[in-house]
Amino acid sequence: MWRRVASLSSFFSSSSSSFLPQTASRLNAWESLTTGIAQQANGVIVPKEKTPFITFVLGGPGSGKGTQCIKIVETFGFTHLSAGDLLRREIASNSADGAMILNTIKEGKIVPSQVTVKLLQKEMESSDSNKFLIDGFPRTEENRVSFERIIGVEPNVVLFFDCPEEEMVKRVLNRNQGRVDDNLETIKTRLKVFEALSLPVINYYSQRGKLYTIKAVGAEDEIFEQVRPIFTAIEQAVA
Ligand SMILES: Nc1ncnc2c1ncn2[C@@H]1O[C@H](COP(=O)(O)OP(=O)(O)O)[C@@H](O)[C@H]1O
Ligand SMILES: Nc1ccn([C@H]2C[C@H](O)[C@@H](COP(=O)(O)OP(=O)(O)O)O2)c(=O)n1
Ligand SMILES: [Mg+2]
Numbered sequence: 001m002w003r004r005v006a007s008l009s010s011f012f013s014s015s016s017s018s019f020l021p022q023t024a025s026r027l028n029a030w031e032s033l034t035t036g037i038a039q040q041a042n043g044v045i046v047p048k049e050k051t052p053f054i055t056f057v058l059g060g061p062g063s064g065k066g067t068q069c070i071k072i073v074e075t076f077g078f079t080h081l082s083a084g085d086l087l088r089r090e091i092a093s094n095s096a097d098g099a100m101i102l103n104t105i106k107e108g109k110i111v112p113s114q115v116t117v118k119l120l121q122k123e124m125e126s127s128d129s130n131k132f133l134i135d136g137f138p139r140t141e142e143n144r145v146s147f148e149r150i151i152g153v154e155p156n157v158v159l160f161f162d163c164p165e166e167e168m169v170k171r172v173l174n175r176n177q178g179r180v181d182d183n184l185e186t187i188k189t190r191l192k193v194f195e196a197l198s199l200p201v202i203n204y205y206s207q208r209g210k211l212y213t214i215k216a217v218g219a220e221d222e223i224f225e226q227v228r229p230i231f232t233a234i235e236q237a238v239a
Contacts, residue, residue, distance in 0.1 A: 051130075051153075052124065052130050052131065052132060052153065053130065053131040053132070053156050053234070053238070054131075054132050054134060054153060054154075054155045054156055054157075055078070055131075055132070055133050055134065055155060055156065055157045055158070055159060056134050056137065056138065056155040056157075056158045056159070056205070057069055057133055057134065057135040057136070057159050057161070058136075058138075058139075058158060058159065058160050058161070058198065058201070058202055059159075059160055059161030059162065059163060059216060060161075060163060060165070060168045060190075060191060060194045060198075061168055061172055061181075061187060061190045061191070061194065062163070062167075062168035062169070062170075062171035062172035062175070062187075063161040063162070063163040063168055063171075063216045064161050064163065064171070064216050064220070064223060065135050065136060065161055066082060066135060067220055068159075068161065068214075068220070068223060068224060068227055069082070069133050069135050071220070071224045071227070072133055072227060072231060073133070075228065075231070076131075076231045076235060077131070078129075078131045078132060078133045079127055079129035079131065079132050079133065080132075080133045080135060081120055081123050081124070081132055081133065081134050081135065082135040082136055083116050083119070083120065083134070083135065083136040083137035083139075084105075084135075084136045085135075086116070086119040086120065086123065087101050087105065087111055087115075087116065087119070088105075088179075090115075090119065091105075097115055101115065102180070105180060105181050106180050106181060106186065107186070107189065108181060108185075108186040108187070108188075108189030108190040108193060109189070109193060110139055110140055110142075110143070110193060110197065113138075113140070113142045113143045113145075113146035113147075114146060114150075116137060116143065117143070117146045117147050117150045117151065118150070120134065120137065120147070120151070121150060121151055124151070134155070138201050139193075139194075139197060139198045139201070140197040140198065140201065141197070141200055141201060141204070143201070144201050144204065155205070155210060156210070156234075157210060157212065157230065157234065158202075158205040158210045158211050158212065159211075159212050159214060159227070159230070160202050160205075160211055160212065160213045160214065161214050161216035161223075162213050162214065162215060162216055163216035163217060164217065165191055167217055168187075168191070169184075169187055169191075172187050173187070212230050214226045214227060
């Protein structure tokens, strides 16, 4: 399983790949920043036995986040938590927040952070896994801060699937999954929300040295070949 290592530099310095030194410096940042999820037991905060390895997967609507997450899960065995899927599950289960979530998603807006973070928290705490791909979250600064406050941990790595708007629109309108938000009116709002609220989060992680930008145009397999080395390096570093 996953464990922290004292130093990653020996692994990375032996590589001649131009990609890996960039990974090395970012993974060293992981070592100093990761704090682990704390759980409350009888009023005492008890750190969870293993520190989770968290990857946030960001990008505009239709940029291919979900598609690439499936490949990462298949190849590297992460647990995939899609914020959108968890919210859609709440709608389907007629929970107290279901109607509010449905309306928010139809409008192309963002569900209050507390709702989404609680859903993510429940999944993480009940999971045996220690390595999570959190897809479609955080989409706002409020999402980001709320996750840090409630879960008490920062991501180790952040992926950004960078895709032109016209390509995202084309993909969403062809997605054919019966989603209430896959229509031209909602996608227009979603793109505005992405630019105004999500790009600042992406910039934040760029400044923190955690961001990996993937050019998300081309065949799915070609895009995955940009993703693969990131996780191969992580896997080798923590082995
Ligand atoms: N590289 C790609 N080229 C063309 N279509 C793609 C590509 N990646 C994903 N798709 C398709 O585009 C749509 C949106 O992809 P999805 O993974 O759901 O994106 P996101 O989760 O970012 O909204 C889906 O129908 C998917 O099959
Ligand atoms: N962090 C999040 C994630 C999704 N949502 C809502 C609003 C989003 O438009 C919808 C759909 O999200 P989802 O990640 O499934 O969408 P895409 O896969 O990017 O098309 O869910 C949210 O409010 N907050
Ligand atoms: Mg998705």
